[in-house]
Amino acid sequence: MKKNYIMTPGPVPISNEVLIEHGRPLIHHRSPEFSKIFVDVTDKLKKFMQTENDVFVLTSSGTGTMEAAVTNAFSVGDKVLVISVGNFGERFKKISTKFGLNVISLDYEWGEAANPADIKKAVEGNPDIKGVMIQHSETSTGVLNDIEAVGDIVKDHPAVLIVDAISGIGASELKVDDWHLDIVCGGSQKALSAPTGAAFISVSSKAWKQIDQSNIPRFYFDLIAAKKYTEKTPPQTPWTPGISIIAAMAKALELFFDEGREKVYERHRVNALAVQRACEKLGLELLVKDPRARGVSVTSIKVPESIDGKILTRTMRMKYGVTVAGGQGKLQGLIFRIGHLGYVGIFDVLTAISALEFALKEQGWKFELGAGILEVEKVFWENNYMSQ
Amino acid sequence: MKKNYIMTPGPVPISNEVLIEHGRPLIHHRSPEFSKIFVDVTDKLKKFMQTENDVFVLTSSGTGTMEAAVTNAFSVGDKVLVISVGNFGERFKKISTKFGLNVISLDYEWGEAANPADIKKAVEGNPDIKGVMIQHSETSTGVLNDIEAVGDIVKDHPAVLIVDAISGIGASELKVDDWHLDIVCGGSQKALSAPTGAAFISVSSKAWKQIDQSNIPRFYFDLIAAKKYTEKTPPQTPWTPGISIIAAMAKALELFFDEGREKVYERHRVNALAVQRACEKLGLELLVKDPRARGVSVTSIKVPESIDGKILTRTMRMKYGVTVAGGQGKLQGLIFRIGHLGYVGIFDVLTAISALEFALKEQGWKFELGAGILEVEKVFWENNYMSQ
Numbered sequence: 001m002k003k004n005y006i007m008t009p010g011p012v013p014i015s016n017e018v019l020i021e022h023g024r025p026l027i028h029h030r031s032p033e034f035s036k037i038f039v040d041v042t043d044k045l046k047k048f049m050q051t052e053n054d055v056f057v058l059t060s061s062g063t064g065t066m067e068a069a070v071t072n073a074f075s076v077g078d079k080v081l082v083i084s085v086g087n088f089g090e091r092f093k094k095i096s097t098k099f100g101l102n103v104i105s106l107d108y109e110w111g112e113a114a115n116p117a118d119i120k121k122a123v124e125g126n127p128d129i130k131g132v133m134i135q136h137s138e139t140s141t142g143v144l145n146d147i148e149a150v151g152d153i154v155k156d157h158p159a160v161l162i163v164d165a166i167s168g169i170g171a172s173e174l175k176v177d178d179w180h181l182d183i184v185c186g187g188s189q190k191a192l193s194a195p196t197g198a199a200f201i202s203v204s205s206k207a208w209k210q211i212d213q214s215n216i217p218r219f220y221f222d223l224i225a226a227k228k229y230t231e232k233t234p235p236q237t238p239w240t241p242g243i244s245i246i247a248a249m250a251k252a253l254e255l256f257f258d259e260g261r262e263k264v265y266e267r268h269r270v271n272a273l274a275v276q277r278a279c280e281k282l283g284l285e286l287l288v289k290d291p292r293a294r295g296v297s298v299t300s301i302k303v304p305e306s307i308d309g310k311i312l313t314r315t316m317r318m319k320y321g322v323t324v325a326g327g328q329g330k331l332q333g334l335i336f337r338i339g340h341l342g343y344v345g346i347f348d349v350l351t352a353i354s355a356l357e358f359a360l361k362e363q364g365w366k367f368e369l370g371a372g373i374l375e376v377e378k379v380f381w382e383n384n385y386m387s388q
Numbered sequence: 389m390k391k392n393y394i395m396t397p398g399p400v401p402i403s404n405e406v407l408i409e410h411g412r413p414l415i416h417h418r419s420p421e422f423s424k425i426f427v428d429v430t431d432k433l434k435k436f437m438q439t440e441n442d443v444f445v446l447t448s449s450g451t452g453t454m455e456a457a458v459t460n461a462f463s464v465g466d467k468v469l470v471i472s473v474g475n476f477g478e479r480f481k482k483i484s485t486k487f488g489l490n491v492i493s494l495d496y497e498w499g500e501a502a503n504p505a506d507i508k509k510a511v512e513g514n515p516d517i518k519g520v521m522i523q524h525s526e527t528s529t530g531v532l533n534d535i536e537a538v539g540d541i542v543k544d545h546p547a548v549l550i551v552d553a554i555s556g557i558g559a560s561e562l563k564v565d566d567w568h569l570d571i572v573c574g575g576s577q578k579a580l581s582a583p584t585g586a587a588f589i590s591v592s593s594k595a596w597k598q599i600d601q602s603n604i605p606r607f608y609f610d611l612i613a614a615k616k617y618t619e620k621t622p623p624q625t626p627w628t629p630g631i632s633i634i635a636a637m638a639k640a641l642e643l644f645f646d647e648g649r650e651k652v653y654e655r656h657r658v659n660a661l662a663v664q665r666a667c668e669k670l671g672l673e674l675l676v677k678d679p680r681a682r683g684v685s686v687t688s689i690k691v692p693e694s695i696d697g698k699i700l701t702r703t704m705r706m707k708y709g710v711t712v713a714g715g716q717g718k719l720q721g722l723i724f725r726i727g728h729l730g731y732v733g734i735f736d737v738l739t740a741i742s743a744l745e746f747a748l749k750e751q752g753w754k755f756e757l758g759a760g761i762l763e764v765e766k767v768f769w770e771n772n773y774m775s776q
Contacts, residue, residue, distance in 0.1 A: 001647045001655060003403075003733045015391075016407075023411055259389045267389060320734070345391045346708070347739035354738055354765060361769070369769060370762030377742060377758050381749070 009298035012342030022248035035234030044253035051176035062166035062187035068221035076100035078130040087140035087329040113293035116149035137168030144295030151179035182207040193342035194252040268296040274379040278372040297341035320355035397686035400730030410636035423622035432641035439564035450554035450575035456609035464488035466518040475528035475717040501681035504537035525556030532683035539567035570595040581730035582640040656684040662767040666760040685729035708743035
């Protein structure tokens with residue numbers, strides 16, 4: 001017998017309630033029954049994203065929404081500023097370059113957050129940029145950028161602000177309207193805790209003005225087509241959507257609001273703190289040095305020199321059933337990442353840290369058995385943490 | 389958000405693999421498709437029970453099989469010996485009395501195991517008894533009786549030996565044929581880890597001889613009818629069975645054999661040891677004093693005088709999502725029971741003990757936070773426990 005625990009920054013654990021919705025027999029995507037679910041999901045996503053902007057569900061991974069943002073909002077040759085603090089910042093650069101944009105970038109050490117002062121200088125120094133792209137939570141490092149500050153900088157500039165909030169939204173605060181975020185990307189399998197395969201994107205009226213003038217060829221990710229189909233009676237999607245996933249998202253959104261936004265955020269904050277403090281107790285070093293730059297979705301931990309990181313994560317997965325993630329891009333082999341977003345509670349964190357203890361001990365790492373899990377209990381106890 | 393963990397002596401956690409089978413659209417119980425599953429389950433149950441005796445699946449709880457045993461094997465006025473070490477021993481007495489049997493009993497303190505020497509004396513002193521009834525694992529106390537010894541005592545006596553193995557079989561050794569057990573009762577929702585609602589019963593040729601002469605009125609639980617229907621082409625059940633549950637049982641049995649009998653037993657042994665040692669570390673007293681009498685399915689823990697047991701289990705359930713069981717019968721309020729049978733692994737035990745620590749601490753119980761979970765890790769580590 002091996003029980004499996006998924007502690008990666010996506011996919012994440014899924015509740016039985018959501019799985020049951022996902023397992024229901026399919027309904028046709030042109031039926032009024034599906035339209036009802038689709039309209040419900042769209043309405044709930046707007047509330048989830050705290051926006052009155054248009055919101056579309058795309059049947060793709062989160063990266064599809066990043067491509068949709070780039071290919072809809074700009075024209076060939078447009079100058080854009082990409083702020084990169086990790087692998088997904090690099091992805092924005094690659095997509096933008098691929099579709100013929102003129103990319104300038106602001107790059108940070110992986111593990112650091114972007115500095116709003118630098119962004120302000122870059123935006124003011126480049127009045128001709130058509131867009132600014134940035135990650136909310138940078139999944140490859142666990143860094144959380146100060147998006148409110150960035151929104152404040154870009155709001156009076158003609159540039160459209162595109163935020164990849166895929167691993168951040170729903171785990172910590174992101175106010176699409178209040179913070180003036182023009183295009184925001186999210187995924188089904190992150191803090192929302194639905195199955196993989198769907199993503200969502202919000203579009204402001206400022207963004208629509210650029211979309212209407214865009215000349216980049218696109219089809220599947222054409223947001224104008226998506227908008228046209230949502231305006232049909234009954235509303236629908238231009239292409240066949242992931243029907244079961246959307247039904248699962250409806251339930252996942254319901255659970256989010258049942259729990260309550262503030263409680264969800266607090267749960268993520270405490271889970272992250274427990275993982276981070278436990279790892280430090282075990283003598284491990286976190287990639288993100290500045291505690292204020294640490295996000296709540298995923299924690300990156302440096303692999304100590306005496307430890308084989310590949311064997312460590314393989315032991316956790318194969319022997320103890322706990323799947324964590326390795327490093328991405330240039331951090332491959334140097335870090336491993338514990339995801340703690342979505343349907344994750346006290347005892348999932350306890351489980352992950354316990355498996356980590358066993359796997360470390362097998363490689364002879366020196367620490368007192370139980371030190372990590374004790375720290376987890378302490379953090380929960382001290383934070384008067386109710387839900388699990 | 390609240391994740392739920394079921395740590396009772398039944399129902400028990402169910403794997404996704406089994407739940408998926410359970411969730412499949414229904415097939416008709418007179419169809420060849422169902423017969424195939426039914427035959428498969430029956431064959432696998434024989435292997436599971438280590439018997440070549442007839443095995444029937446009854447759509448009822450385990451208690452239904454206890455009633456089936458009593459009403460099929462005896463006639464009104466028959467003298468039977470009931471060995472009672474707890475609440476389910478009492479149930480055998482009640483059923484037997486209800487159906488007009490002449491019950492003599494051998495009673496033990498709740499928390500003690502039956503002594504084979506006493507049974508030998510009682511059987512030899514009562515040559516006219518038609519049956520002996522005993523629990524394998526007594527669910528109300530966690531005691532495990534020495535069924536091999538009892539089988540050895542009764543095998544040369546005309547009496548039929550009836551064993552309630554509902555919470556024991558599949559968790560620890562029980563050899564129906566080698567140990568000469570005439571009628572053995574089991575349930576779907578115990579070590580097998582399928583949903584509740586089905587039970588199974590094995591019947592030896594020695595038992596059949598008494599069944600053929602039995603004059604106790606019965607219908608739903610008539611084993612002669614059950615046998616007749618299994619001999620039809622294709623084999624089936626006399627009444628509409630729990631189709632989905634039987635399909636789930638087929639998968640659960642497959643998983644049992646995939647894991648391997650010895651590994652399942654070892655997992656249960658170590659899980660039980662971890663719970664028991666952790667509770668002792670927290671300063672709690674186990675109901676079953678003699679370690680050799682402790683079963684591996686459930687652990688009974690005495691509620692300390694300064695602790696409100698009802699609040700303790702309610703806190704564990706309501707605040708931490710961990711459901712454990714209270715005491716039954718005369719132990720109500722005096723003990724609580726942690727189930728650790730079936731689809732239960734390392735991290736479920738860790739979770740249960742962690743929730744217990746939190747709930748104890750809320751009532752001011754004095755212990756070092758983390759002492760219990762550290763003991764759990766130690767037991768697993770020292771026992772080189774691989775699976776979770």
